[in-house]
Amino acid sequence: MERDRESVGLTPETQAILAELEERGWFLEGQDVARFCMAYAIRAKVPEGATGGTETRWAAGNFDKTGEIRALLAAMYPGCTTPVRMMEHLVNEGLRMVAGRLRSEAIGPAEIMD
Amino acid sequence: MLRLKRLEVEGFGPFAEPQVLEFRDAAGVTVVYGENMRGKTSLLNAIRYAFFGTVLGRGSRVRRLHTISNRDLASEGQFGFSVSLTFDYDGQEYELVRECKPTVKAPSNDEDYAQTVMLRRGTSTLGPQERERALQQIFPKEVSRFFLFDGELLQEYEELLINESEAGHRISEAIERILGVPILKRGRTHLTQLSEEADKHAAKEASKRQETQAIGTALQQATEQKEAHQKEIARLQTQLQELNAQRTEVEQYLQSVQKYASILHERDEAGARLEEAAKDERLCRGDLQKAMGEAWRSLLREPVRAARSAAQADAQKELDAFLLSLRAKAVADGHCGTCDQDVRGAILDRLKASLPEQAPATAPSGRVSAAMSRLADLNKFTEADNTGEIRLLWKRLRDLELEQVTLKDRISDLNAALADSDPETLRRSKASYAEVLEKISVVKRAIEDEGKKAEEKDQNIQRLKKKLDSSGTSDLRATQLRAKMLRDASEVFGAAVDRYKANLRARVEETSSKLFLSMTTEKQDFSGLTINENYGLTIRHRDGRAEEARSAGAEHVVALALMGALQNNAPLRGPIVMDSPFGRLDESHTANVIHTLPQMAEQVVLLVYEAEVGKAKMRDVLKDRLVREYQLERVSARRTNVREVK
Amino acid sequence: MGSKMRTTDLKDLLKTVDQLRAELHPDLDAKFLEAVVRAEEENPEDDAEAVHVIQAALKTALTAKGVA
Numbered sequence: 001m002e003r004d005r006e007s008v009g010l011t012p013e014t015q016a017i018l019a020e021l022e023e024r025g026w027f028l029e030g031q032d033v034a035r036f037c038m039a040y041a042i043r044a045k046v047p048e049g050a051t052g053g054t055e056t057r058w059a060a061g062n063f064d065k066t067g068e069i070r071a072l073l074a075a076m077y078p079g080c081t082t083p084v085r086m087m088e089h090l091v092n093e094g095l096r097m098v099a100g101r102l103r104s105e106a107i108g109p110a111e112i113m114d
Numbered sequence: 115m116l117r118l119k120r121l122e123v124e125g126f127g128p129f130a131e132p133q134v135l136e137f138r139d140a141a142g143v144t145v146v147y148g149e150n151m152r153g154k155t156s157l158l159n160a161i162r163y164a165f166f167g168t169v170l171g172r173g174s175r176v177r178r179l180h181t182i183s184n185r186d187l188a189s190e191g192q193f194g195f196s197v198s199l200t201f202d203y204d205g206q207e208y209e210l211v212r213e214c215k216p217t218v219k220a221p222s223n224d225e226d227y228a229q230t231v232m233l234r235r236g237t238s239t240l241g242p243q244e245r246e247r248a249l250q251q252i253f254p255k256e257v258s259r260f261f262l263f264d265g266e267l268l269q270e271y272e273e274l275l276i277n278e279s280e281a282g283h284r285i286s287e288a289i290e291r292i293l294g295v296p297i298l299k300r301g302r303t304h305l306t307q308l309s310e311e312a313d314k315h316a317a318k319e320a321s322k323r324q325e326t327q328a329i330g331t332a333l334q335q336a337t338e339q340k341e342a343h344q345k346e347i348a349r350l351q352t353q354l355q356e357l358n359a360q361r362t363e364v365e366q367y368l369q370s371v372q373k374y375a376s377i378l379h380e381r382d383e384a385g386a387r388l389e390e391a392a393k394d395e396r397l398c399r400g401d402l403q404k405a406m407g408e409a410w411r412s413l414l415r416e417p418v419r420a421a422r423s424a425a426q427a428d429a430q431k432e433l434d435a436f437l438l439s440l441r442a443k444a445v446a447d448g449h450c451g452t453c454d455q456d457v458r459g460a461i462l463d464r465l466k467a468s469l470p471e472q473a474p475a476t477a478p479s480g481r482v483s484a485a486m487s488r489l490a491d492l493n494k495f496t497e498a499d500n501t502g503e504i505r506l507l508w509k510r511l512r513d514l515e516l517e518q519v520t521l522k523d524r525i526s527d528l529n530a531a532l533a534d535s536d537p538e539t540l541r542r543s544k545a546s547y548a549e550v551l552e553k554i555s556v557v558k559r560a561i562e563d564e565g566k567k568a569e570e571k572d573q574n575i576q577r578l579k580k581k582l583d584s585s586g587t588s589d590l591r592a593t594q595l596r597a598k599m600l601r602d603a604s605e606v607f608g609a610a611v612d613r614y615k616a617n618l619r620a621r622v623e624e625t626s627s628k629l630f631l632s633m634t635t636e637k638q639d640f641s642g643l644t645i646n647e648n649y650g651l652t653i654r655h656r657d658g659r660a661e662e663a664r665s666a667g668a669e670h671v672v673a674l675a676l677m678g679a680l681q682n683n684a685p686l687r688g689p690i691v692m693d694s695p696f697g698r699l700d701e702s703h704t705a706n707v708i709h710t711l712p713q714m715a716e717q718v719v720l721l722v723y724e725a726e727v728g729k730a731k732m733r734d735v736l737k738d739r740l741v742r743e744y745q746l747e748r749v750s751a752r753r754t755n756v757r758e759v760k
Numbered sequence: 761m762g763s764k765m766r767t768t769d770l771k772d773l774l775k776t777v778d779q780l781r782a783e784l785h786p787d788l789d790a791k792f793l794e795a796v797v798r799a800e801e802e803n804p805e806d807d808a809e810a811v812h813v814i815q816a817a818l819k820t821a822l823t824a825k826g827v828a
Contacts, residue, residue: 028403039410043417075491110505297800592827602785614776
């Protein structure tokens with residue numbers, strides 16, 4: 001079985017996107033942005049996968065303090081054996097998707113959630 | 115009464131050569147005709163100059179004497195001018211000569227001139243002090259506006275209607291001056307002063323005598339105490355005067371920068387609102403950030419619910435399959451592993467019938483737990499939906515951002531409008547205005563308190579005086595009688611002020627009404643004029659109502675009626691000299707005014723231009739009350755001669 | 761100053777003063793009050809002179825009453 005990751009990292013591209021989103025002032029900290037984008041990706045039914053070329057940003061235990069996210073991913077991606085890697089993939093995909101939307105549409109946080 | 119006899123001017127205004135006007139010794143109107151710039155106003159100014167040494171220009175501003183010299187003569191290097199006025203006063207003939215001569219070859223301002231004045235009464239020339247006293251008595255400057263006036267000065271009458279205005283107060287005082295009220299007021303003041311001195315003397319004398327020592331001493335003490343209070347009142351009144359002057363100064367400043375005051379107020383309010391909006395924005399943003407921290411749950415709410423439903427369905431399917439497999443095994447084995455009973459006969463047939471054609475062979479293993487395990491994982495997720503909250507917070511944040519942008523723009527515009535002002539000085543002035551008003555209030559209360567104390571002391575003094583009067587010895591009587599006489603006289607004069615003013619106002623009202631009705635063209639509608647405490651006049655309709663809105667022309671006629679009424683009722687009487695007074699009047703009113711002129715004063719000098727009123731009309735209206743006519747004839751643009759019209 | 765008395769001009773003023781004398785203090789010397797009016801009328805700007813004339817008139821009035 002493939003070994004799971006222990007941290008959640010970002011690519012250079014998604015790091016820039018994170019900074020861009022933080023700049024808007026909608027979130028208190030980067031983790032909030034990352035969790036939001038990850039949920040956005042899950043809702044969009046992003047399939048199982050992995051993102052390469054990432055640099056560690058947050059420890060998995062810090063990112064998912066209550067273990068809710070790992071449990072959620074185990075339930076929604078039953079075939080996945082590496083939930084933290086999945087978490088990381090969903091964060092990176094989510095960041096790209098949200099940034100794409102915000103760049104093309106002049107919308108606020110409530111509209112993104114619709 | 116003052117009556118003009120002869121006016122001679124030389125080098126004054128357009129009158130280069132010596133020019134003479136002789137006024138006949140008969141009651142009536144002398145008319146001087148002249149086009150614009152011919153010298154009508156200069157004649158009025160010549161009389162003013164003779165009496166006061168000043169010349170007025172537009173807006174009643176004092177003109178520089180250097181500008182009065184005839185321009186033609188000045189271009190030839192001849193500067194200076196003189197005015198000689200002969201008049202009768204109180205049965206005596208006077209000659210007043212005032213000259214303005216240059217002290218340098220080419221004068222350029224007033225400092226380059228010297229003025230000389232000579233006043234002859236009968237055959238003797240008065241010394242400087244006596245001359246000034248005489249002139250002050252004959253024709254006081256403060257009341258000259260009621261004798262020498264033009265259309266512009268008539269406008270000042272409107273100030274009377276504004277009670278608290280400085281100008282209105284001055285005019286009101288000037289009217290009382292011409293009516294003789296100061297004679298009584300000054301009499302009261304001097305008699306009071308003398309009576310207090312006499313009382314003090316009487317008290318001192320009484321304290322020296324054994325039989326009246328106690329009362330005398332008590333009286334002295336009470337008088338001293340009362341004086342102390344009066345001194346304090348005088349000090350407070352001086353302070354009040356200073357504070358009022360300060361208040362006026364600040365009021366004038368604030369009035370001049372009124373527009374800035376309101377802009378500054380608006381800017382300060384906008385600034386405060388901006389600060390508030392920024393604070394609200396910070397709080398709102400904080401709330402939004404907090405809400406967005408949990409927003410990932412809202413995003414996953416529906417997916418998780420869907421997954422939960424699916425997991426529940428799966429779990430149910432697996433349970434059903436498991437139960438079927440248990441039934442199939444029981445049929446196959448003929449024995450139920452769950453209740454450990456044999457399955458035979460009808461129960462076996464029923465069980466066989468309930469199985470589908472293709473029954474599962476064995477019980478599924480582990481799969482029930484997969485769906486259940488998914489469900490258990492999904493149930494660990496804490497659901498939330500704060501989309502609505504986020505929507506509201508986001509809208510509020512946008513509104514606050516927009517408000518701030520709008521306010522910043524507004525503040526920028528207001529700052530530009532304030533560029534020429536000094537907001538700091540304005541703010542300080544407003545603060546100092548509030549402060550000075552408070553101080554005025556405090557001082558007024560203190561004056562009132564001191565007044566009450568002085569009044570108490572005075573009552574005590576009166577009681578002691580009565581006692582002294584009845585107990586004094588014969589040698590004290592002279593002192594006491596002197597004091598009593600002065601006291602009584604002071605009281606009489608005090609009461610006379612109010613009575614005289616009331617009588618005067620009634621008479622002025624009656625006379626001005628008569629004159630007004632003679633001059634107005636609305637004799638059917640109006641019944642007369644009503645006077646107020648400040649000598650302001652309102653037009654009265656026949657139905658008793660006051661005419662509120664008055665045209666400039668009506669104001670003119672009312673002011674002329676007041677002038678005439680003052681002339682008729684004042685102890686101080688003299689000629690009226692009017693310069694183009696018909697400016698705002700129509701033909702009918704003009705004719706009525708001319709017709710009424712002889713009723714206003716015994717001697718009237720009218721300076722007009724013929725387009726206002728022609729000679730034929732003047733002669734027709736005035737008839738035998740037209741005593742003489744003069745024409746101001748053009749010699750050149752800068753020279754005028756005076757010719758009698760025969 | 762020696763100017764002639766202008767009885768006509770001050771007529772109303774004097775009448776008012778005399779009316780109030782009769783109402784308030786009928787035993788007060790009318791001539792004294794008239795002298796005060798004239799003193800003020802002739803010295804509108806000179807307090808000292810006005811007071812001086814009033815004191816002289818007072819002396820006359822007191823003498824007429826047989827008081828020194």
